[in-house]
Amino acid sequence: MVKILLVEDNILIQKTVQLKLKKEGFEVICCNDGKDGLEKLSSELPDVVLTDMMLPYVSGLEIVSAVKTIKEKEIKVIVFSTMGQENIIEEAFKLGADDYVTKPFSLTELTIRIRKQLK
Amino acid sequence: MVLLTFSKKSFFHFIQPSHLYIATLAFLAVTFLMVLALYTYLYIQKRRFFRNKLMTQALDDCIGALLIERTQDDLEKNVTPQLLKYLKKPISRQLAIDQLINTRKNISGEAINNVIWLYNYLNLKEDSLKKFQSNVWYKKARGIYELYMMNQRDMLLKIFKRTNSQNEYIRMEAQIAIIGFSGFEGLVFLNTLTYSLTEWHQIKLLEQLSTFNQVHLEKLPKWLQSSNKSVVMFALKLADVYQQIFVHDEVTECLKDENEKIRLQAIKTLSRIAVDNTPQILQDQYDNEEYATKLEILRQLAIIGSEEDIPFLLEKLNESDDNLKLEATRAIMKCSSNGEEIVEKKIENDNIPVSILKQVKYEQVR
Numbered sequence: 400m401v402k403i404l405l406v407e408d409n410i411l412i413q414k415t416v417q418l419k420l421k422k423e424g425f426e427v428i429c430c431n432d433g434k435d436g437l438e439k440l441s442s443e444l445p446d447v448v449l450t451d452m453m454l455p456y457v458s459g460l461e462i463v464s465a466v467k468t469i470k471e472k473e474i475k476v477i478v479f480s481t482m483g484q485e486n487i488i489e490e491a492f493k494l495g496a497d498d499y500v501t502k503p504f505s506l507t508e509l510t511i512r513i514r515k516q517l518k
Numbered sequence: 519m520v521l522l523t524f525s526k527k528s529f530f531h532f533i534q535p536s537h538l539y540i541a542t543l544a545f546l547a548v549t550f551l552m553v554l555a556l557y558t559y560l561y562i563q564k565r566r567f568f569r570n571k572l573m574t575q576a577l578d579d580c581i582g583a584l585l586i587e588r589t590q591d592d593l594e595k596n597v598t599p600q601l602l603k604y605l606k607k608p609i610s611r612q613l614a615i616d617q618l619i620n621t622r623k624n625i626s627g628e629a630i631n632n633v634i635w636l637y638n639y640l641n642l643k644e645d646s647l648k649k650f651q652s653n654v655w656y657k658k659a660r661g662i663y664e665l666y667m668m669n670q671r672d673m674l675l676k677i678f679k680r681t682n683s684q685n686e687y688i689r690m691e692a693q694i695a696i697i698g699f700s701g702f703e704g705l706v707f708l709n710t711l712t713y714s715l716t717e718w719h720q721i722k723l724l725e726q727l728s729t730f731n732q733v734h735l736e737k738l739p740k741w742l743q744s745s746n747k748s749v750v751m752f753a754l755k756l757a758d759v760y761q762q763i764f765v766h767d768e769v770t771e772c773l774k775d776e777n778e779k780i781r782l783q784a785i786k787t788l789s790r791i792a793v794d795n796t797p798q799i800l801q802d803q804y805d806n807e808e809y810a811t812k813l814e815i816l817r818q819l820a821i822i823g824s825e826e827d828i829p830f831l832l833e834k835l836n837e838s839d840d841n842l843k844l845e846a847t848r849a850i851m852k853c854s855s856n857g858e859e860i861v862e863k864k865i866e867n868d869n870i871p872v873s874i875l876k877q878v879k880y881e882q883v884r
Contacts, residue, residue, distance in 0.1 A: 505628070
């Protein structure tokens with residue numbers, strides 16, 4: 400089963416995305432902050448990481464950079480952004496992000512983007 | 519000194535040792551009451567915090583599950599009795615509305631219909647309506663915001679009436695809501711607006727409009743001739759952002775406005791919707807203008823100008839102000855492929871400081 404690490408501090412969004420992705424047949428591991436996200440990243444070695452950019456303790460950019468230092472397997476990263484964060488998205492792509500979705504995002508669109516990355 | 523001796527004497531005359539016991543007891547009683555009040559307050563706050571936490575969890579579970587459902591039956595199944603129990607208290611109902619708005623801001627697509635369904639199903643609209651009908655400005659503004667975020671289109675007309683409210687915040691919330699409901703058509707409130715649109719408000723309206731597909735703004739000429747100067751300013755920005763070339767003549771008329779900010783914006787807008795004679799219009803305007811507007815004309819000529827504008831720009835190198843010379847040099851360098859040579863020649867003939875050209879060349883290299 401494809402393992403997804405979801406790092407999002409907005410609990411409601413986290414739960415919604417988690418339920419949707421579970422329904423789509425993915426295994427989802429959730430984290431509320433960047434620090435927890437980094438720990439789970441090295442212990443769980445997910446296939447895809449979904450991360451918000453603004454997180455407590457450790458930023459989304461640091462997570463993207465940490466993902467790309469992992470040598471054991473190729474991990475895809477999709478970042479969540481909000482309107483007006485173009486410079487942060489640009490930075491995330493420089494660090495190795497594979498795709499992004501802008502809030503408000505559609506759950507269907509998110510699923511499509513994950514599947515596209517897994518191909 | 520006499521007064522001090524007298525007050526000491528009279529003080530100790532009335533205070534007896536037995537009074538010390540009474541004072542101690544009173545002090546203890548007051549301290550006890552204060553600790554008790556503090557403890558009660560903290561206890562209430564703690565209870566409220568945990569109740570809100572439980573409520574938020576129940577609501578998050580419910581909304582999360584609802585957003586991925588497709589049928590009416592599935593939707594109803596996810597509204598738990600526990601959630602309904604929580605929602606009997608007004609504070610919990612407000613929390614529910616806040617969470618639904620939070621979802622609306624973060625999720626789009628089909629799932630939003632489920633959020634609105636839940637808002638209606640839980641009868642939360644009543645709470646928003648109460649706020650909307652309140653006479654307190656911030657409650658009314660909040661009510662408008664909630665009704666708009668929850669897409670209550672039946673309230674459109676009532677909200678529209680508030681777009682010219684004398685309260686700035688109600689007015690702003692209502693205008694944003696109307697655009698949220700109707701897109702560019704919602705701008706019809708500009709026809710009757712008598713109050714001013716602040717700079718911040720104009721930015722918010724443009725931001726709100728950016729989420730809609732652009733349409734032909736047929737009322738734009740009317741807004742550009744409005745007696746409300748802030749409406750004229752906003753209309754100029756609309757013409758600029760959405761490049762409404764058909765109002766070129768009306769924008770040119772705005773150059774005659776006595777308000778310098780309007781003239782400044784009109785120059786920027788003309789540059790964005792420029793036609794063949796726009797550089798000549800800006801040149802004709804130059805001599806009637808104030809310093810900041812002159813600078814803006816030169817900046818815009820750098821964008822829309824051509825070889826034909828070089829004689830005008832060369833004249834401006836004789837201006838006494840260095841910033842005007844600098845802008846004119848920048849414009850010449852952009853308008854002509856051999857702009858550098860033209861400026862060098864002018865510098866030699868008219869004894870103009872060579873540092874102006876050096877500055878522009880340095881900017882180009884950088």
